[in-house]
Amino acid sequence: MPINRPRFVHGKILHNAGGGIFYRMEVALPDRIEFAPGQFAMVSGWPGNDPLLPRPLAIFRARGARGKGTVEFVYKVAGRGTALLSGLHEGDPIAATLPLGRGFEFGGEERTYWLLGGGVGFSTVFPAAVFLEQERSEFEMFLGARTRDQLPPRDWIPGGGLPGRVHPCTDDGTAGFFGTVTDAVRDRLDRLKTPERRRLMILACGPREMLRSVSSLALPLGIPVQASLENHMACGFGVCWGCVTEVREEGKTSYRRVCKEGPVFDAREVVW
Amino acid sequence: MPINRPRFVHGKILHNAGGGIFYRMEVALPDRIEFAPGQFAMVSGWPGNDPLLPRPLAIFRARGARGKGTVEFVYKVAGRGTALLSGLHEGDPIAATLPLGRGFEFGGEERTYWLLGGGVGFSTVFPAAVFLEQERSEFEMFLGARTRDQLPPRDWIPGGGLPGRVHPCTDDGTAGFFGTVTDAVRDRLDRLKTPERRRLMILACGPREMLRSVSSLALPLGIPVQASLENHMACGFGVCWGCVTEVREEGKTSYRRVCKEGPVFDAREVVW
Amino acid sequence: MTQAAVPDIRARVGEVLLKNPVMSASGTFGYGLEFTPFYDISLLGAIIVKGLSLEPTAGNAPPRIVETSAGMLNAIGLQNIGVERFVAEVAPRLADAGAAYAANIYGRTIEEYESVARRLSGVPSLIAIELNASCPNVKEGGIAFGSTPEGLYGLTRRVRAATGKPLWVKLSPNVGDIGAVARAAEEAGADAVTLINTIVGMAVDHRKRKPVLSNVTGGLSGPAIKPVALRMVWEACRSVKIPVIGIGGIQSAEDALEFLLVGAAAVQVGTANFRNPNACVEIVEGIRNFFIREKIARVDDYRGRLVL
Amino acid sequence: MTQAAVPDIRARVGEVLLKNPVMSASGTFGYGLEFTPFYDISLLGAIIVKGLSLEPTAGNAPPRIVETSAGMLNAIGLQNIGVERFVAEVAPRLADAGAAYAANIYGRTIEEYESVARRLSGVPSLIAIELNASCPNVKEGGIAFGSTPEGLYGLTRRVRAATGKPLWVKLSPNVGDIGAVARAAEEAGADAVTLINTIVGMAVDHRKRKPVLSNVTGGLSGPAIKPVALRMVWEACRSVKIPVIGIGGIQSAEDALEFLLVGAAAVQVGTANFRNPNACVEIVEGIRNFFIREKIARVDDYRGRLVL
Numbered sequence A, B: 001m002p003i004n005r006p007r008f009v010h011g012k013i014l015h016n017a018g019g020g021i022f023y024r025m026e027v028a029l030p031d032r033i034e035f036a037p038g039q040f041a042m043v044s045g046w047p048g049n050d051p052l053l054p055r056p057l058a059i060f061r062a063r064g065a066r067g068k069g070t071v072e073f074v075y076k077v078a079g080r081g082t083a084l085l086s087g088l089h090e091g092d093p094i095a096a097t098l099p100l101g102r103g104f105e106f107g108g109e110e111r112t113y114w115l116l117g118g119g120v121g122f123s124t125v126f127p128a129a130v131f132l133e134q135e136r137s138e139f140e141m142f143l144g145a146r147t148r149d150q151l152p153p154r155d156w157i158p159g160g161g162l163p164g165r166v167h168p169c170t171d172d173g174t175a176g177f178f179g180t181v182t183d184a185v186r187d188r189l190d191r192l193k194t195p196e197r198r199r200l201m202i203l204a205c206g207p208r209e210m211l212r213s214v215s216s217l218a219l220p221l222g223i224p225v226q227a228s229l230e231n232h233m234a235c236g237f238g239v240c241w242g243c244v245t246e247v248r249e250e251g252k253t254s255y256r257r258v259c260k261e262g263p264v265f266d267a268r269e270v271v272w
Numbered sequence C, D: 001m002t003q004a005a006v007p008d009i010r011a012r013v014g015e016v017l018l019k020n021p022v023m024s025a026s027g028t029f030g031y032g033l034e035f036t037p038f039y040d041i042s043l044l045g046a047i048i049v050k051g052l053s054l055e056p057t058a059g060n061a062p063p064r065i066v067e068t069s070a071g072m073l074n075a076i077g078l079q080n081i082g083v084e085r086f087v088a089e090v091a092p093r094l095a096d097a098g099a100a101y102a103a104n105i106y107g108r109t110i111e112e113y114e115s116v117a118r119r120l121s122g123v124p125s126l127i128a129i130e131l132n133a134s135c136p137n138v139k140e141g142g143i144a145f146g147s148t149p150e151g152l153y154g155l156t157r158r159v160r161a162a163t164g165k166p167l168w169v170k171l172s173p174n175v176g177d178i179g180a181v182a183r184a185a186e187e188a189g190a191d192a193v194t195l196i197n198t199i200v201g202m203a204v205d206h207r208k209r210k211p212v213l214s215n216v217t218g219g220l221s222g223p224a225i226k227p228v229a230l231r232m233v234w235e236a237c238r239s240v241k242i243p244v245i246g247i248g249g250i251q252s253a254e255d256a257l258e259f260l261l262v263g264a265a266a267v268q269v270g271t272a273n274f275r276n277p278n279a280c281v282e283i284v285e286g287i288r289n290f291f292i293r294e295k296i297a298r299v300d301d302y303r304g305r306l307v308l
């Protein structure tokens, strides 16, 4: 049976190697997993209790057949946990709870999509790109980085070969658009015709500030924004209430679990 | 400057591979170390604080030249720390405080030696064998294991090629002498002539029970026994008082630090 | 010596007989139903649900959690759906799943505690009420009650009078003499004491010069606190005659056995569920296998058998 | 903003001015001389030597230590060479090495405490006496004094009267209200309080069914306790006006800075010395570099500047 609802599994690392400032790790699992773009895993398995908690990583790719599967993660070294992951080798054990959370929702056939990935946020939107490509839906990608070297390797980008589809944005102008993803989006939105706007939907993952500013550009124009949030998590499957973010619904605010009601939220609801 | 008094150094693993039930690890260090057989290192360097404390390992071998050295350890997986060590790979970092403790003392030229290694205890007596071989002193080795497969690999044994010099002993008789190291020692002592006895000195490392029983055989015959003890340690260099063993001197007993006054003790002083 | 082929691992907590000595800890297991994708929750000794209050509670602003060495601090602020929704929506589903479950409760006043306890008393499938007198997070919460024997005695007596359900009192470790606090609960009529709740701790960001948690302090849990928990459980077992439920840093069957060995009637597993959602059932299996291997026929043949 | 090119990292603990805010903790640094192979011990703010008693003390039977998750339990039982030998043999060598050093002391009775303090008062190079009112290991030891504000007040007053040296009182964390205990020390005339000592914990061998330590319980130290220590230091800083010396789980300059940030005048480093004998000097360097990077001119520009 494919893994399509949360399960705790033990796997073994097949590859774990750097690409630019990122690492890409493939793990052999006891079964194929089925996931929605935007869903994630809680990854652990290192020896000892320090770090204690598993780390959330977006599911970048999953392959396999009956009784045999692999999952891929793309990550950046941010602290102790990811540093530890980056030191693991082929054959080392990994444990993971997956697939978790609510992924992106896709609109009808007439929709076009902009996928925004700030920093390592691309790892969350790439599976959406793969899905849209399969569906033959129209999409473009905006990938933000501080500088050229911090962009994802070109051969990792789904549909990266299609000219005009992928828009790298660098803060220092060393590659692609000179400016942030938000700047690029503002630029394009200004030049967009109303029918195009009507069809557009934005799926985004990146720093909270990027998500906030993109939302404040797109929402007033009636463009739906799905924002994938990143909070520190203890469990990842909704039982600790540690990962909440404030949301507004029918005028009232409340705390929602990023791991369960998210990580993808309708940007209109998020209290930024 | 060679490292000949305690220093805390960072190294990198060169090899770390199994041989029978043992592992042998070689670590590149910033300098050559000089050590006495029986001295040890406190080994750590894994990520995180769990395990927290370094683990004591005998210095098995050290090589190198000015400004560049290596140290080798031989170990058995006994628990969390050694299991963790066994999972490390070439290139992984290791930290060590070394060389530590008081090693074996050698008698005059006329001495002959029996080196006793019970279990992984051989890692402590092998450097003594290497030293005695260099000095062209006479020695024999008794190596104990539960069964044949648990003996140290033959090609690790210094002077292992010389017939009659190395006496494997197995509890189940699957190789060498049928019985424990203590049994073999008792056997040989019975047949030893007085002049031979007078020249004999025993250097031993292994389970406490083996050290105790060998001492109770040899000491009454006036044969000096140097026993290398193994206690759990926190610091390894004499500042925590965690590793003490009871010793008797001039009729009074007191607690001595295994890491500082030992690990090698005159067996007459140890309160077994 | 062959009697123990199939050991009896049922555990008795006063009048409550559990399938096995392993319960999930309050606040780390949601309302229990969240674990149904992972395993059959009726396999557990019991589930202790997230602390319930009279009204739904919003909890603290984020950040609410931060990892520490072999532990974590939490300041959830007891976010929960309130006792009414629990009784109406969750309790029936737990009963349907065949799960044994108890409700952890708290109030800002003794009267609120009483009301929650009363409301739960009418739920037939509920096996016990666990009174959280120790949560260190909410300023108006249990801290005043749980931190002195007198305070705890007063609270326990009132809640005791308000409900006919077995009453377990969960103790705060942030006290000087855990035995005295356990005795106060016993004297006030508790059927059992549960310990330990989290130890108050703090984390700061030395660069931003700010506390990491919005609540400034939080409760420390996880393997880091196990030695302290084990000592306190041992002391409590020597201080009271009522059953002691041991908790704090349990990650494995070996850890759970340690608590039984010092005298706990049963154990609870908290933070371990986060890294390994199967932790509780794996611990049940591990205890069973240990009993088989060591030919232990029943829990009482092992429990409290520490040789000093 | 260029003033802090060479920051002044000297730290003031009452009338004592330290080279820097980093001291080695008692019981984890021997008598200081053991570290001379590793580095020049005069580089430290101060060395606190192993707890001294009136007579040489044999300490507890082994096993005395056991590792726990991110921590360790010890029940050394205060093995030491006694105050006479310390004064005769060790103190002169520490003075020769240029080290600033203080003596941690304990007694089985108030009179013993007084005698040790008196004996040390005549040692000119000794910068302070640190009164260990909290060691949880020795049954006849400090535990009775340190566990209540009243007990601590009585002890501190008597030792205060017995010595003209700066008197630092080291507090036990095994209390309900650390602020109250700190205030008792302050009122009794302490020049500073040091906290925390180890938290009482326990480890058992579930297979052998025996405690791991011969003393049954031991003191928990190391990174596991850091969040608890930091919280208690923060509370103590808000409870007293005398300087607070922070200790518990410090492993790095970042950890040390956290204690300064919540208000500690200086810090002590204990268990970290075991894994990394250079820990203390590396922490001194780390603090200096942080101050350079962040352009902080002196300790008081950072100390206690936590923004709530």
Ligand SMILES: Cc1cc2nc3c(=O)[nH]c(=O)nc-3n(C[C@H](O)[C@H](O)[C@H](O)COP(=O)(O)OP(=O)(O)OC[C@H]3O[C@@H](n4cnc5c(N)ncnc54)[C@H](O)[C@@H]3O)c2cc1C
Binding pocket: A040, A051, A055, A056, A057, A058, A059, A073, A074, A075, A076, A077, A078, A079, A080, A081, A082, A083, A120, A123, A124, A229, A230, A231, A232, A233, A263, C063, C064, C065, C066, C067, C212
């Ligand atoms: C759903 C989801 C999907 C993700 N997908 C990916 C992915 O695909 N690839 C990827 O690289 N990353 C991803 N992340 C982010 C990733 O989980 C973090 O980078 C990682 O957990 C950091 O762990 P660490 O141990 O390396 O860093 P840590 O040492 O834990 O911390 C890194 C930084 O966060 C700070 N911090 C720690 N705790 C808190 C807290 N409670 N509140 C605020 N700040 C805190 C620390 O001070 C430090 O600066 C994802 C996160 C989420 C929630």
Ligand SMILES: Cc1cc2nc3c(=O)[nH]c(=O)nc-3n(C[C@H](O)[C@H](O)[C@H](O)COP(=O)(O)OP(=O)(O)OC[C@H]3O[C@@H](n4cnc5c(N)ncnc54)[C@H](O)[C@@H]3O)c2cc1C
Binding pocket: B040, B051, B055, B056, B057, B058, B059, B073, B074, B075, B076, B077, B078, B079, B080, B081, B082, B083, B120, B123, B124, B229, B230, B231, B232, B233, B263, D063, D064, D065, D066, D067, D212
């Ligand atoms: C001077 C010296 C030299 C050594 N040289 C070598 C060597 O060359 N090769 C080698 O393989 N080993 C050597 N050892 C032994 C080695 O240090 C241990 O096997 C190792 O530290 C075990 O660590 P671990 O984490 O794997 O096991 P752990 O998990 O720490 O424990 C292993 C076992 O010890 C028990 N234990 C833990 N703490 C205590 C305690 N305080 N008292 C009693 N029992 C306890 C545990 O319950 C467990 O059964 C040496 C020891 C010393 C003192």
Ligand SMILES: Cc1cc2nc3c(=O)[nH]c(=O)nc-3n(C[C@H](O)[C@H](O)[C@H](O)COP(=O)(O)O)c2cc1C
Binding pocket: A240, A241, A242, C025, C026, C027, C028, C050, C051, C074, C076, C078, C104, C132, C135, C170, C196, C197, C198, C220, C221, C222, C223, C225, C247, C248, C249, C250, C268, C269, C270, C271, C272
């Ligand atoms: C995120 C979190 C939430 C908790 N919420 C509660 C609660 O609502 N009521 C309660 O009595 N204890 C609560 N606790 C405490 C646990 O039940 C348990 O006592 C503590 O975590 C120690 O056990 P552990 O180390 O196994 O986690 C909570 C703990 C955590 C980590």
Ligand SMILES: Cc1cc2nc3c(=O)[nH]c(=O)nc-3n(C[C@H](O)[C@H](O)[C@H](O)COP(=O)(O)O)c2cc1C
Binding pocket: B240, B241, B242, D025, D026, D027, D028, D050, D051, D074, D076, D078, D104, D132, D135, D170, D196, D197, D198, D220, D221, D222, D223, D225, D247, D248, D249, D250, D268, D269, D270, D271, D272
């Ligand atoms: C092995 C050991 C021995 C100790 N001996 C003493 C002592 O003699 N006197 C004392 O006041 N504290 C003693 N302590 C406590 C430490 O000084 C310190 O307060 C405690 O370990 C917490 O700090 P840490 O986590 O940095 O180790 C000892 C601690 C350890 C680990």
Ligand code: FES
Binding pocket: A232, A233, A234, A235, A236, A237, A238, A239, A240, A241, A242, A243, A244, A257, A258, A259, A260
């Ligand atoms: S991480 Fe536990 S509820 Fe979201």
Ligand code: FES
Binding pocket: B232, B233, B234, B235, B236, B237, B238, B239, B240, B241, B242, B243, B244, B257, B258, B259, B260
């Ligand atoms: S291990 Fe610390 S004194 Fe021996």
